[in-house]
Amino acid sequence: MPTDRGQAGPTISEVAAEAGVGRATAARTLGGYGYVSPELRARVLAAAEKLGYRANALARSMSTGVSHTLGVIVADIGNPFFAGLLRGVSDTSRARGFDVIVLSTYENLQAEVAATDVLIDKRVDGVIVASAALGRDQVAHLRAAIDRGIPVVLVDRAVPSLDLDSVVIDNRDAARQAVEVLIAAGHRRIGFVWGPPVPEPPATRRELLTAASRNLWTDGERLRGYLDALDDAHIPFDPQLVMVGPKTEERVVTEVGRMLALPDRVTAVFCSETDGMTGSLRALRRAGLSYPEDVALIGFDDSAWAAVMEPPLTMIAQPVHELGAKAAEVLLDILAGAEPAREMHTLRSRLIERASVAPPRTSASAPPASASAPPASAAAPRAGDAAVRP
């Protein structure tokens, strides 16, 4: 019978034996710490090479108490936005010698709590969170990590009550800007494909805001931006024009369809989340309408597809890679001993104006050409080109 330990790989003792040195000496050369004479060092290295030694990271973490591993919890890896974020995290972590464990919760609260536990159990050194369950009363799982001394950094999210570092864009401003473009083009009936899953559609502005306050900060900010733009233009708020979650594409189709069937139908739609745009497009088609003539369109989260649509879509682009990279940076700095700033790090987003916005058909309420003429049509002579404003 062969060695009982199977082929689990040689240990440091075996390497030491092979090299004819003490365990500690082998450990020192292989672990890269302490002093070892060149000759012994060489012998150890040779032995390790020969045996195919690989350090057991588990054992190492056990004694040192650190794992050189970051945990990342995202709402949905299948969403390109989070995938991009992740790449940012991954790139800068790797550059600084850290591995990353990714957990996707697929928007499921239970999975989310479980994810935090997994990360705690595996003793990651720090956690980056971009998950879904971060409303007012759903932060216990993060507390658990924090209380154990595991630093947490939020990305694309903020939880004011938690006093953590978070890396975000100015969602409120980005949303306001998008809606302003719509308004400047002459729209007054502007649909809003929003996110949060609230039990029943809020009937008033106040109810909406309340719903927002118990849900994701990000969604709340975007709602406020939408409202800001409306207010500035003295356009009355109409609850019929905002869709609440759950945000499945099918539901978007239904809801936008509803807004399109209203007596005083929407002439523009602003999509607050990634999948909102494909859903809206489907709804348009189903209603036999086209953009930008019948309905103007702006959405969050640019993609390669948005640019090749005909006409190409005006979108808000977040600096996804930078968001992830910055989050990792902040976390790594804390792990390196820096005092947490516990603040919001705000990165710039860009509104990429392409060709999905035009004045409404019934251009009764066209704006005076003075102030803010629709730059999309002015600046984009060729389809596919785009005007960008930060």
Next chain:
Amino acid sequence: MPTDRGQAGPTISEVAAEAGVGRATAARTLGGYGYVSPELRARVLAAAEKLGYRANALARSMSTGVSHTLGVIVADIGNPFFAGLLRGVSDTSRARGFDVIVLSTYENLQAEVAATDVLIDKRVDGVIVASAALGRDQVAHLRAAIDRGIPVVLVDRAVPSLDLDSVVIDNRDAARQAVEVLIAAGHRRIGFVWGPPVPEPPATRRELLTAASRNLWTDGERLRGYLDALDDAHIPFDPQLVMVGPKTEERVVTEVGRMLALPDRVTAVFCSETDGMTGSLRALRRAGLSYPEDVALIGFDDSAWAAVMEPPLTMIAQPVHELGAKAAEVLLDILAGAEPAREMHTLRSRLIERASVAPPRTSASAPPASASAPPASAAAPRAGDAAVRP
């Protein structure tokens, strides 16, 4: 000075002390093994609860030798195909009590070798691989894992020389089918946006095949499918019509542009990889051409966007979730003691016919209406609908 261990969380000894029992008793109840009397069990549980005990997974793995963790290496998490795969893996792993560590190599060989090492070091129980560097001479890193007794399962990949289980679709057949649809519509100049990064564009069919054989199996299969369809229809192979990697969108634009500028230009393009379609679309626009009238289009890997394009795109859809799920299943079964089948598990893909294929403009070579009339136009009265063939 407080406890030096900081807030790393209570250990089993502390729980035992709190409960007034021996360490082993606490370990038995908390670890869920061995016999413990109900009363002591209750005391331990209470103490654990009170102290907020969480087992240290590292320590546990150290003693047991298993981590209940799967490692997954993918070429690029940002690619929706891999993201979908991952979700399949994740779902079935979780259901069977395993965590998963995801490593994305972003198509970088060095990162890939490093990824394998990370997983070995962290002592994962098994590995699922869907990475890029799996050509003929690039399997040493996988060998390393296998030699250590870590089971490996491939997904969307196969390496004949390695004799491993792998979960795939019939790429050759899928590609052939797509090209056949193009041919049936009357096309004979069919461009192929292919993948592998080969130093210089192969000038002959033989060179192409050779290039394929040193690269990813998946790409080789798709090339063969393309060639099969051409051969069956007695269409001569033209090396000018295939684009080799690196597969960046920008490059696709250039290459498809080149094929479009040929004296005898392509009238159809088949894209073998996810990003090929957006690149091709850009090239078309740049050339002032539209689909399906000027150029017919079929691509690999369906998405929400493909369905909302106008006209909607005919695409090959892989069962992404199932691929991932099956891979996890096979691996988990092996870990549970099953004998590895070491075979290819082939899942069905579907060609979703929408509206991006029409007969070529110069319909000189239109096929006899008998055999295979273009089903897309026949079966899809409304844009957005689709005919599916398995």
Next chain:
DNA sequence: CTGTTAGCGCTTTCAA
């Protein structure tokens, strides 16, 4: 500079 020794937190015989 090198080797001995004592843990890290858990599981797992083995007696009691």
Next chain:
DNA sequence: TTGAAAGCGCTAACAG
């Protein structure tokens, strides 16, 4: 049934 003790592979004092 329960507790004491050894050990997983590594790091880190501490002598030598």
